[in-house]
Amino acid sequence: MNVLLLAAALLFPQQQVARPPADTAALAASRQAISQVGFSVAEVRSALELFRRAVFNGTLPETVERAQVLRRRCTELETTVRTARAAICPRCFRPSAQPSVDRYRGGLPDVAQLGTRCAALVARRLRADSTGAAVKREVRTVTQMIVAGLQPYEDRVHAIRLALGLEVPNQPAAPARRPRN
Numbered sequence: 001m002n003v004l005l006l007a008a009a010l011l012f013p014q015q016q017v018a019r020p021p022a023d024t025a026a027l028a029a030s031r032q033a034i035s036q037v038g039f040s041v042a043e044v045r046s047a048l049e050l051f052r053r054a055v056f057n058g059t060l061p062e063t064v065e066r067a068q069v070l071r072r073r074c075t076e077l078e079t080t081v082r083t084a085r086a087a088i089c090p091r092c093f094r095p096s097a098q099p100s101v102d103r104y105r106g107g108l109p110d111v112a113q114l115g116t117r118c119a120a121l122v123a124r125r126l127r128a129d130s131t132g133a134a135v136k137r138e139v140r141t142v143t144q145m146i147v148a149g150l151q152p153y154e155d156r157v158h159a160i161r162l163a164l165g166l167e168v169p170n171q172p173a174a175p176a177r178r179p180r181n
Contacts, residue, residue: 078115
């Protein structure tokens with residue numbers, strides 16, 4: 001009986017079901033949206049680092065300039081996240097990856113809110129004192145807000161990378177070897 005099933009399987013190969021092009025396009029658009037959010041987050045992190053350097057090593061005018069760049073990047077983050085959330089397909093990823101994508105998509109409003117809060121805080125401090133002294137005093141507050149706000153995002157991105165096979169899970173460290181005598 002098993003031989004007959006094997007022969008039938010070889011004689012009548014099953015055709016692979018291809019996904020319709022719309023699903024492939026939606027999946028590509030979803031991946032692009034996730035990438036755009038990642039680029040925007042990287043821009044905010046870069047602007048934060050330049051702002052911190054200006055605060056600790058630069059002049060007040062340089063600090064003001066870097067604070068304005070940070071404010072713009074935070075505003076762009078909020079805009080990018082809101083656009084990306086609508087572009088991410090809710091059912092295009094394979095079933096094993098879909099829960100990670102859903103958690104990622106569900107956390108995007110928090111990232112958008114972080115962008116709004118960041119931009120508002122920096123703008124308020126720049127309006128309070130145009131010389132940059134007020135924004136310079138808030139460097140730790142701004143840094144802590146951005147770093148803490150992006151941590152859940154980073155965790156969700158890590159889960160997506162694992163689910164899509166773009167990253168290998170951390171393996172437990174091998175036990176230390178005893179030295180040979």
